[in-house]
Amino acid sequence: MTNTNHRWIVRAIPYLWMLVLFFIPFIIVFKISLSSPEIAQPPYSPTFDPFVDGWSETFARFAEFTSANYLRLFVDSIYVSSYLSSIWIAGSSTVMMLFIAYPLAYGMARAPKSWRPTLVMMVILPFWTSFLIRVYAWISILSEEGLLNSMLLSLGIIDEPLVILSTNAAVYIGILYSYLPFMVLPLYSALEKMDESLIEAAKDLGCTNIQAFWKVTFPLSLPGVIAGCFLVFIPAVGEFVIPDLLGGSDTVMIGKTMWEEFFNNRDWPAASAVAIALLIVLMIPIMIFQNNQAKQQDMG
Amino acid sequence: MAAKSIGPIRRKFAPWDDPSAKPLIRIENVSKNFGSFTAVNNVSLDIFEREFFALLGPSGCGKTTLMRMLAGFETPSSGSISIAGLDLAGIPPHKRPVNMMFQSYALFPHMTVEKNIAFGLEMEKLPKGEITARVEEMLKLVKLEGFALRKPHQLSGGQRQRVALARAIAKRPKVLLLDEPLGALDKKLREETQFELLDLQVALGMTFVIVTHDQDEAMTMADRIAVMDKGQFVQISRPAELYEQPVSKYVADFIGDINLIEGRVEKNDLGKIILGSDTTGGMIEASGESAVKNGDTAWFALRPEKVSISLSPPENPSVNTATGTVWDIGYVGDVSVYHVRLDGGGTMRASIANTRRIVERPISWEDKVFLTWAPDSGIVLTK
Numbered sequence: 035m036t037n038t039n040h041r042w043i044v045r046a047i048p049y050l051w052m053l054v055l056f057f058i059p060f061i062i063v064f065k066i067s068l069s070s071p072e073i074a075q076p077p078y079s080p081t082f083d084p085f086v087d088g089w090s091e092t093f094a095r096f097a098e099f100t101s102a103n104y105l106r107l108f109v110d111s112i113y114v115s116s117y118l119s120s121i122w123i124a125g126s127s128t129v130m131m132l133f134i135a136y137p138l139a140y141g142m143a144r145a146p147k148s149w150r151p152t153l154v155m156m157v158i159l160p161f162w163t164s165f166l167i168r169v170y171a172w173i174s175i176l177s178e179e180g181l182l183n184s185m186l187l188s189l190g191i192i193d194e195p196l197v198i199l200s201t202n203a204a205v206y207i208g209i210l211y212s213y214l215p216f217m218v219l220p221l222y223s224a225l226e227k228m229d230e231s232l233i234e235a236a237k238d239l240g241c242t243n244i245q246a247f248w249k250v251t252f253p254l255s256l257p258g259v260i261a262g263c264f265l266v267f268i269p270a271v272g273e274f275v276i277p278d279l280l281g282g283s284d285t286v287m288i289g290k291t292m293w294e295e296f297f298n299n300r301d302w303p304a305a306s307a308v309a310i311a312l313l314i315v316l317m318i319p320i321m322i323f324q325n326n327q328a329k330q331q332d333m334g
Numbered sequence: 335m336a337a338k339s340i341g342p343i344r345r346k347f348a349p350w351d352d353p354s355a356k357p358l359i360r361i362e363n364v365s366k367n368f369g370s371f372t373a374v375n376n377v378s379l380d381i382f383e384r385e386f387f388a389l390l391g392p393s394g395c396g397k398t399t400l401m402r403m404l405a406g407f408e409t410p411s412s413g414s415i416s417i418a419g420l421d422l423a424g425i426p427p428h429k430r431p432v433n434m435m436f437q438s439y440a441l442f443p444h445m446t447v448e449k450n451i452a453f454g455l456e457m458e459k460l461p462k463g464e465i466t467a468r469v470e471e472m473l474k475l476v477k478l479e480g481f482a483l484r485k486p487h488q489l490s491g492g493q494r495q496r497v498a499l500a501r502a503i504a505k506r507p508k509v510l511l512l513d514e515p516l517g518a519l520d521k522k523l524r525e526e527t528q529f530e531l532l533d534l535q536v537a538l539g540m541t542f543v544i545v546t547h548d549q550d551e552a553m554t555m556a557d558r559i560a561v562m563d564k565g566q567f568v569q570i571s572r573p574a575e576l577y578e579q580p581v582s583k584y585v586a587d588f589i590g591d592i593n594l595i596e597g598r599v600e601k602n603d604l605g606k607i608i609l610g611s612d613t614t615g616g617m618i619e620a621s622g623e624s625a626v627k628n629g630d631t632a633w634f635a636l637r638p639e640k641v642s643i644s645l646s647p648p649e650n651p652s653v654n655t656a657t658g659t660v661w662d663i664g665y666v667g668d669v670s671v672y673h674v675r676l677d678g679g680g681t682m683r684a685s686i687a688n689t690r691r692i693v694e695r696p697i698s699w700e701d702k703v704f705l706t707w708a709p710d711s712g713i714v715l716t717k
Contacts (some may be wrong), residue, residue: 232437239501
């Protein structure tokens with residue numbers, strides 16, 4: 035049947051998409067990461083090309099250059115500390131986010147049915163404005179003459195303006211604000227589909243409200259917790275805009291380091307190596323996340 | 335389950351007729367309002383120990399609300415409920431001596447069968463050995479040995495139902511509440527499970543209160559049935575009384591099939607009531623006591639299986655006889671239901687048991703037939 039003969043087209047589309055938009059760029063970046071920097075246009079010289087040099091030559095050079103650009107990631111402490119501080123900032127803000135988002139999602143899921151679409155809408159609403167503009171807005175809220183300080187001063191709560199902007203605190207505020215919907219929505223969807231009679235059954239069998247929450251509600255919302263944590267953690271690790279605009283010079287995050295390598299130092303090979311390493315670092319949580327999603331689907 | 339017949343226990347059981355018997359559950363003048371809607375309207379009821387009590391009614395009649403008040407998930411707007419002399423007002427669900435089996439079963443999907451059954455016992459902080467023993471006993475009772483380590487999603491509907499039951503009785507509550515326990519099962523399994531539940535209840539000596547909209551379920555299992563309508567009890571009686579002596583047209587119509595023939599009371603004395611009816615064109619003679627007076631409008635309620643259908647006229651066609659034409663025949667296998675259009679207007683149904691294995695029935699469509707019945711086969715209703 036023609037039907038089955040042409041089915042491969044449908045199947046090929048996502049693969050083609052992956053090939054063009056992910057795999058080819060990845061190869062390009064990977065190749066740059068193995069080149070030497072140069073003051074030219076583009077600012078690197080291809081150190082090897084398998085089609086010119088032949089494969090055996092390529093592999094020999096490959097080993098050499100891997101040590102050059104990639105070893106630098108371990109030797110130069112700026113990279114290691116950027117990675118660690120990125121993971122720390124992303125990780126701790128994910129945990130903080132969980133504490134903020136869980137009660138919010140719980141409240142939404144327990145709200146009268148007719149309110150719920152409106153509440154979901156309110157969580158999504160900020161997306162209607164550009165992310166960049168919203169982060170800029172935080173500058174005017176957090177700066178020394180900003181909204182927050184002038185309000186606190188006029189209320190007499192503080193005597194002199196708080197320094198929040200250009201500190202890590204501002205980065206945390208920015209991440210918590212920007213990624214809140216990514217945590218709330220998976221939690222909400224896990225909590226919302228939970229059968230209320232499960233909680234009643236737990237109470238019927240001897241649980242207080244708090245026990246019923248920890249023994250039934252929370253374990254059943256775990257898929258949402260895991261999904262939310264990854265959806266926040268993964269993009270937050272590589273975040274550039276928030277640390278750049280809200281953070282100070284002492285805020286080191288890998289996204290910012292990468293940007294500096296690319297545009298300030300114009301060392302594309304080093305920046306590419308940073309990018310590839312970041313991808314590998316993030317691969318682990320992404321794979322755990324994927325695995326978790328697959329398990330969820332198995333459960334039906 | 336129980337090897338001995340439960341007959342002797344069931345036959346003698348009638349504590350509600352004994353004025354000295356103390357009820358286990360006492361519901362007094364209980365009402366429940368949701369906003370301006372009254373779900374339960376000033377009901378009182380005593381349920382006795384070891385009784386299998388059914389709350390029967392259409393959806394929205396308040397039966398589930400009443401049960402949820404027993405479990406503690408709803409608080410009565412007024413009135414009081416006590417179990418074994420203990421007033422339940424202000425006692426949260428987890429401290430009540432009742433357990434509930436939920437309509438959706440509400441099995442914890444993240445726990446194995448074993449963990450589900452052990453849940454209540456663990457909350458009670460029983461010693462580990464006792465919990466294991468009790469879980470094993472429960473699994474055996476509901477015939478699910480070997481399923482202990484399965485998760486609920488790996489079970490069939492019938493198995494899930496039994497896990498839910500095992501979990502609810504594992505704590506040995508004084509009262510087990512069952513909310514449409516068989517609603518999700520298919521017909522065959524439902525019928526089997528009805529008798530299993532009944533045997534189990536007798537074997538455990540537990541008091542069961544069941545909520546159902548399925549009259550077969552209530553009739554088969556319950557010692558007494560309370561028929562509910564619009565938040566009130568219409569009738570509380572044994573299944574047979576409910577069927578043979580309904581107090582109103584509503585009950586008569588809700589339980590089983592019924593022919594309701596409207597008439598005027600012509601005479602009422604010495605346990606004999608004579609109704610004149612335009613529908614049958616003659617007199618209806620009914621035996622029984624009723625407070626009706628001459629000239630009152632009343633209804634003669636007659637079950638289809640108590641009507642005889644014949645092609646030839648009876649000896650006395652002026653009494654308890656209606657004539658008409660066969661309009662429809664519903665062949666159900668065990669019985670055939672004849673829908674007869676009466677000459678006096680309206681229809682009457684007669685159901686005849688198919689006692690012989692013949693395909694051609696003597697009475698067919700458009701035949702002129704005579705419907706007859708005995709004086710004691712129906713009941714006169716006034717409302």
